[in-house]
Amino acid sequence: MTVIALVVFVAAYVLIATEWTHKLLAALGGAAVLLALGVTDSEHAFYSHETGIDWDVVFLLLGMMIIVGILRRTGVFEYVAIWAAKRAKGSPLRVMILLTLITAVASSFLDNVTTVLLIAPVTLLVCDRLGINPVPFLIAEVMASNIGGAATLIGDPPNIIIASRSGLTFNDFLIHLAPLVVIELIVFTLVLPRLFKGSFAADPERVDDVMRLNEREAIHDRTLLIKSGAVLLLVFTGFIGHSAFHIEPSIVALLGAGLLVLISKVPTRDYMSSVEWQTLLFFAGLFVMVGALVKTGLIADLAGWVGDITNGKPLLATMLILVVSAVLSGIVDNIPYVATMSPVVLELTKTMSDPAHVHALWWALAAGADFGGNATAVGASANVVVIGIALRAGNPISFWEFTRKGVVMTAITIAVAAPYLWLRYFVLA
């Protein structure tokens, strides 16, 4: 059974990484084979928290997708982005810095793909007004999105998986990862002028074209904006107040989505169209496959092997997880990677007595996987989405054009994360 589980898992992983078949087909196909061969069963696949589908993750994503689907109809994101571009007074560098910071902040509360879908059209509009190439701006924004998404539990799907497996709360992410993300964004902002050198020359006469944009017109339903804002506030209160309310984030998100649907009166078809069913099913398939590895004992063996090669040294294990996660997340989607590695890290943490070291391992996994998504053009779903938008707008971004910048940025973010983890969880702990 162990060999079958491993072979099916590796085959599905190769198909997901190479995109020879649709990733949903690979994940569900792998799960189906494991169920058909009896490697796992319905009890383990559907009802076990350790070896089955993590319904907290699936329903948290579902709830947030519905909330974001309604929120994006308000136009508030376009309003803020255009307002910022006007505050930058048409200076391309200032425009890039402000738009990337907005992207990073938005990404910490919305999923990365939604964020770039919202920011990219505004960016194309502003660059069109200024008569400058939008490609550097789009690349910078998707990088900011991948960095900013690391700040909260709901910012990036890998964080949702990590939270569910580790038991870490929304506030844990805010306290431990958000400060690292703030440092990363400061460094990112300082690096931008050099990373995109030569991309900031604009005709001063075209600045007026940006200043004439009317951001107020972006918001066409103020009532919906107020209702969405109020529900979002309630949802975040629920996330932050987890220790007081004892309501899981998935339940908070579902209740928030239900409330917003009720009071917004948005047609069912409209808000349901914002749910990425394929993503949710992909998660389900992945969880069944990884659960089979846990059930057969492979994950425990892998964790033991990692423990052996790091010789039980928490700092070495932390750095190894950080670097390996960054490298592998640049090659394969970080969602399947984290879904696989979370049980491994969970096993490793069982051997550690110091809570600071336990934290270090989880944050190393989150930082490595989230920041590693920047390394290549296919490292994260948001990268692929932005490349598609750029192509449609007549500004193609080649794999290497993205990857050249991405590898540099990933190296910098990991170089910043490593001393942060070392200082906070080993030196100052």
Next chain:
Amino acid sequence: MPSAPSTRSEYCGNVHADQMAEDFPVVTLDSDARDAVKLLAERRLPGLIVVDAKGQPTSVLGASQVVRFLVPSYVQDDPSLARVVDETLADRVADKLGNLTVRKLLPSDPAELPVVNHDDTVLEVAAIMARLRCPLVAVMKDKEVVGAITASRLLELVMPH
């Protein structure tokens, strides 16, 4: 010899594409884009038949395709941005079409050619239009374009007076 159709439905059943076809302007792939758009606008046509250097039809340039070309992709992705811009579409047309040929206005993925044979029936023509969602089909006879049928011409034939 078949008897003459006595009702409108019988007539529609017997009429062939070449009887429905009307004279229709054609443009080549290398025609000036501005001239082609001007032709569409002045004669309020649903589209233009595009032919190659040998006069063979290669595509239909629908008016809606031209509109799609003129509207920036970012506005198509996020229609709320159309409200924040103070310019009219007219301000951009001359810029967007400057020095372009018809070839540039066509979609990069060539769609199936909306052509019918001269002896196809009304239903066959309607089926092609519906399947390809094209408001215009070229009518071919002996590998030559003998005219075109628009959706409005087809509806004129099938609707009772």
